Amino acid sequence: MNFLPAQGFAHELDKQDPLKSYRDQFVIDDPGLVYFDGNSLGRMPRVAQEKAKQIVEEEWGRDLIRGWNKGWWEAPARVGNKIATLIGAAVGQVLVSDTTSINLYKLVMAALALGPERKRIVTDTMNFPSDLYILQGCVTQLGNRHEIVRIGSNDKELTPDLNALAQAITEDTALVTLSHVLFKSGYLYDMKAVTELAHRKGALVLWDLSHSVGALPITLDECGVDFAIGCTYKYLNGGPGAPAFLYVNKSIQERSSSPIWGWWGQNRPFDFGLDYTPAPGVARFLAGTQPMLSLLTMEAALEPLLQAGMDSIRAKSILLTEYASFLTQSLLAPFGFSLGSPVDSAQRGSHISIRHPEGYRINRALIEEMNVIPDFREPDNIRLGFAPLYTSFVEIWEGFDRIRRVMEDKKYEKYPKQKLAVT
Numbered sequence: 026m027n028f029l030p031a032q033g034f035a036h037e038l039d040k041q042d043p044l045k046s047y048r049d050q051f052v053i054d055d056p057g058l059v060y061f062d063g064n065s066l067g068r069m070p071r072v073a074q075e076k077a078k079q080i081v082e083e084e085w086g087r088d089l090i091r092g093w094n095k096g097w098w099e100a101p102a103r104v105g106n107k108i109a110t111l112i113g114a115a116v117g118q119v120l121v122s123d124t125t126s127i128n129l130y131k132l133v134m135a136a137l138a139l140g141p142e143r144k145r146i147v148t149d150t151m152n153f154p155s156d157l158y159i160l161q162g163c164v165t166q167l168g169n170r171h172e173i174v175r176i177g178s179n180d181k182e183l184t185p186d187l188n189a190l191a192q193a194i195t196e197d198t199a200l201v202t203l204s205h206v207l208f209k210s211g212y213l214y215d216m217k218a219v220t221e222l223a224h225r226k227g228a229l230v231l232w233d234l235s236h237s238v239g240a241l242p243i244t245l246d247e248c249g250v251d252f253a254i255g256c257t258y259k260y261l262n263g264g265p266g267a268p269a270f271l272y273v274n275k276s277i278q279e280r281s282s283s284p285i286w287g288w289w290g291q292n293r294p295f296d297f298g299l300d301y302t303p304a305p306g307v308a309r310f311l312a313g314t315q316p317m318l319s320l321l322t323m324e325a326a327l328e329p330l331l332q333a334g335m336d337s338i339r340a341k342s343i344l345l346t347e348y349a350s351f352l353t354q355s356l357l358a359p360f361g362f363s364l365g366s367p368v369d370s371a372q373r374g375s376h377i378s379i380r381h382p383e384g385y386r387i388n389r390a391l392i393e394e395m396n397v398i399p400d401f402r403e404p405d406n407i408r409l410g411f412a413p414l415y416t417s418f419v420e421i422w423e424g425f426d427r428i429r430r431v432m433e434d435k436k437y438e439k440y441p442k443q444k445l446a447v448t
């Protein structure tokens with residue numbers, strides 16, 4: 026599409042947006058706020074707000090312990106099956122539990138146990154650091170018998186070096202684990218191609234879907250993915266600290282074992298037997314009691330996404346990131362900004378990074394005096410996340426115009442270079 030750098034054009038785009046009515050399904054108390062951080066913490070859906078009240082007052086307050094027999098016990102599998110429809114997984118393969126980091130730990134340990142003779146783990150330097158730390162912890166706990174190979178980038182951390190990736194996956198590779206969408210640049214891996222590449226060498230594949238789930242269609246079963254994890258507080262709008270999810274392909278569930286043998290993953294937990302027998306299927310990857318208040322709130326939060334469908338969400342997401350890329354060039358390039366994300370939308374998730382040597386201080390000025398909320402990622406990335414259900418084109422226009430004003434008036438100069446704890 027040929028965009029124009031004018032507010033009226035943004036209004037036109039909003040008028041033509043088939044998803045425009047979904048914005049009203051979210052709590053938007055401050056209409057002047059430009060919220061570009063839905064890729065870190067999604068806005069609150071009204072239905073989740075109402076559900077949270079009902080859970081606290083009725084399910085917890087009135088039903089008390091009876092809640093476990095009124096749907097709480099089954100919630101990890103039930104909500105997992107709802108998320109499954111967003112990520113192309115048949116029932117019985119997705120479970121909501123714990124955090125993304127903990128789920129990664131469980132599945133990495135399970136994957137490595139499936140190929141004990143293989144010694145290599147392949148990932149990339151642009152992966153979310155927690156994922157790299159978890160891998161390092163697993164390797165240490167297993168007696169340093171594995172080697173982690175991190176492939177790099179050929180263009181300033183924007184996109185991975187795919188030739189290096191192909192070469193790194195050898196017959197000795199146990200596991201290839203990558204973020205489907207990279208947290209800084211928003212680069213989107215070709216899940217099918219990478220999964221096939223790994224499988225050709227007999228390696229298992231584990232995808233971190235944190236930055237893609239809820240933003241674009243994912244086809245785990247069709248791609249033959251072995252394992253996946255993802256978080257629910259970004260594009261799934263589940264709320265701060267909402268529990269994460271994990272996926273284990275049906276074909277390997279009975280051979281897979283969780284490294285944490287808790288009673289929720291036991292075959293008959295209410296027999297209170299003294300020895301562990303894993304529950305059939307993916308349920309064995311539960312360990313203990315789950316955070317019901319936030320799990321059930323997150324379940325409600327999924328409703329707008331399930332209604333809208335991932336194809337229409339992706340279509341709008343592409344238009345949003347294309348428009349923002351256009352505005353980066355037309356409004357911000359004269360101030361020294363460059364696009365830190367792929368130009369081709371087929372290689373991009375739903376956020377973009379704009380890079381500037383003063384990125385940190387510009388980000389602070391935006392938050393503290395311009396009512397714009399992006400986030401900052403080292404060394405010079407201001408990340409702008411666009412959630413198709415509630416980000417409007419006018420909001421993007423307004424956000425870019427305010428960034429331009431920060432630059433014109435050099436508003437960032439009064440902020441210290443020293444960083445706050447959370448960026």
Ligand SMILES: Cc1ncc(COP(=O)(O)O)c(C=O)c1O
Binds near residue numbers: 127233269
């Ligand atoms: C790609 C990715 N993986 C893993 C995590 C860690 O998630 P958690 O803190 O919920 O364990 C995050 C957190 O932002 C993330 O962005």
